[in-house]
Amino acid sequence: MAEVPLTVRVQREPFDVAAETDLLTHGRTDIGAVVTFTGLCRSEGGDLAALELEHYPGMAEAEIERTAKAAIDRWPLLGVTAIHRHGRIAPGEPIVLVITVSSHRVAAFEAAEYLMDFLKTRAPFWKKEEKHDGTTGGWVDARDHDDRAAARWEK
Amino acid sequence: MKIRYFAWVRERIGKAEEVVDLPAEVLTTTDLLIWLKSRGEEYDWALERPDVIRVACDQVHAAPGTPLAGVREVALFPPMTGG
Numbered sequence A: 001m002a003e004v005p006l007t008v009r010v011q012r013e014p015f016d017v018a019a020e021t022d023l024l025t026h027g028r029t030d031i032g033a034v035v036t037f038t039g040l041c042r043s044e045g046g047d048l049a050a051l052e053l054e055h056y057p058g059m060a061e062a063e064i065e066r067t068a069k070a071a072i073d074r075w076p077l078l079g080v081t082a083i084h085r086h087g088r089i090a091p092g093e094p095i096v097l098v099i100t101v102s103s104h105r106v107a108a109f110e111a112a113e114y115l116m117d118f119l120k121t122r123a124p125f126w127k128k129e130e131k132h133d134g135t136t137g138g139w140v141d142a143r144d145h146d147d148r149a150a151a152r153w154e155k
Numbered sequence B: 001m002k003i004r005y006f007a008w009v010r011e012r013i014g015k016a017e018e019v020v021d022l023p024a025e026v027l028t029t030t031d032l033l034i035w036l037k038s039r040g041e042e043y044d045w046a047l048e049r050p051d052v053i054r055v056a057c058d059q060v061h062a063a064p065g066t067p068l069a070g071v072r073e074v075a076l077f078p079p080m081t082g083g
Helices: A017-025 A059-074 A105-122 A144-151 B007-013 B029-037 B041-046
Strands: A006-011 A033-040 A048-055 A077-085 A087-089 A094-102 A125-131 A136-139 B002-005 B017-019 B054-057 B060-062 B073-077
Touching (some): A017 A077, A059 A105, B002 B007, B007 B041, B029 B073
Parallel strands (some): B002 B073
Antiparallel strands (some): A048 A087, A125 A136, B002 B017, B054 B060, B054 B073
């Protein structure tokens, strides 16, 4: 079986969804479904000035790659791109991008959700809030909801 | 062995990494947390709830009680909040 194109990047700068999608689909006629998920920074009701995203260099890339490879083993995917930003990110800015492509939509939808669920609970990133009044809002707590979302894929 | 700290574990301990000589009785990740906790109040504060601390050995998630033999880099951090 041909190697499935896989791109994993952890970067400070923003990403271009259209350009990343084109990299996966350009010149191909076997792809019938493209799912893109972009996670954005919320203002949390206007209080939040920015998120500071800390990460574990090396492990962050490796863990996303492990998750992406597990998705490739599980669904008939024709390509995966996962990009996660770090550093200071303001409300409205993108944080994370997942693109999955497949012949049919179900595999692409499910794999994108799987990737996001595991990225949230296993990729070593931590968010710290910065408020408009200059104070720190502290570290964002992990949510049980995210653990449950990831657990539903175990079987 | 190199130990790295992230997020509020790093802030509470007051350093991002350090190199330590492990006592002979520290054989697993669980032993490591117990030993580190005894090293001073900043460690005790960072590791006050060892059950919430996540551990990675050589950049791979490690379950509690994972043996440290042959491990070069251990990282301690809170539950992850990326995505």
